[in-house]
Amino acid sequence: MKVQVEAADSTLRATVATKLRLVGIKIVERPFQVPVVVAAAETVGRALRSCPQPYLTGDYRLLVLADDFDPAEVRSALRAGVRAMLSTTSAPEKLASAVWSTNQGESRIPREILLKLLRDRAGGGPDSAPNPSPLTPRQTAVLALMAEGYPNVAIAKNLSCSEHTVKNVIYEMMTRLQVNNRAHAVARAIRAGHI
The missing domain is CATH 3.40.50.2300 (Response regulator)
Known part of the structure; x- marks a missing residue:
């Protein structure tokens, strides 16, 4: 590299x-x-x-x-x-x-940077979105590991599942949260209190 x-x-x-x-x-x-x-x-x-x-x-x-x-x-x-x-x-x-x-x-x-960013935006604004649907326990676990910066392989190992399963969970979660990338998913979930 x-x-x-x-x-x-x-x-x-x-x-x-x-x-x-x-x-x-x-x-x-x-x-x-x-x-x-x-x-x-x-x-x-x-x-x-x-x-x-x-x-x-x-x-x-x-x-x-x-x-x-x-x-x-x-x-x-x-x-x-x-x-x-x-x-x-x-x-x-x-x-x-x-x-x-x-x-x-x-x-x-890192989570602390996201939290600082979200606290700054606590009053809402153009980035605010409707509250996302409740997440499944598996989606919440994957999201928490994403917030810590784990790649898909490490998330799969941590949750004792396949990387393919993790990718499916992330896809479903991102659809449910109405986001386009991992950072936005974590930010939206923190803002909504899911993690």
Whole structure:
């Protein structure tokens, strides 16, 4: 696996690159050579500003590392195509898992970031939707593991079922919640109090 690392400063870039190398991920020095870009800075907004504009076109899969997750900046990042967000202090293994998920096109946003985002939107707004139908116990269990960032294989192992079953449960749950992606499903379920 190869990634491009963009950072607000060279020290942070070196730290992120070292963590990635520790878990076998190669760093590409030339820009625009790989689909996954890791952008790091103190804030989400600054991490995005550290990326050259072509990375923000939707052709690349973005993973943002930051220390501060301002809800407005998180929303802007999601609109810009960011697939995953983690703290800059995340362990190398967690970072590697997020890189792999991002490469697969999955979204990975830690629960605490989603909760902060939802608290900021508690008054409702354009993203509000009708309360979703009650979820089955299996859908709730899958959703809780999705909220923790588990990929389908790990969810299947955790629930002692096949990956195919997990995919079916996710499809049914996303239809029931009227959402288009995993991050939105988790956000909607948290807002409705299902997890």
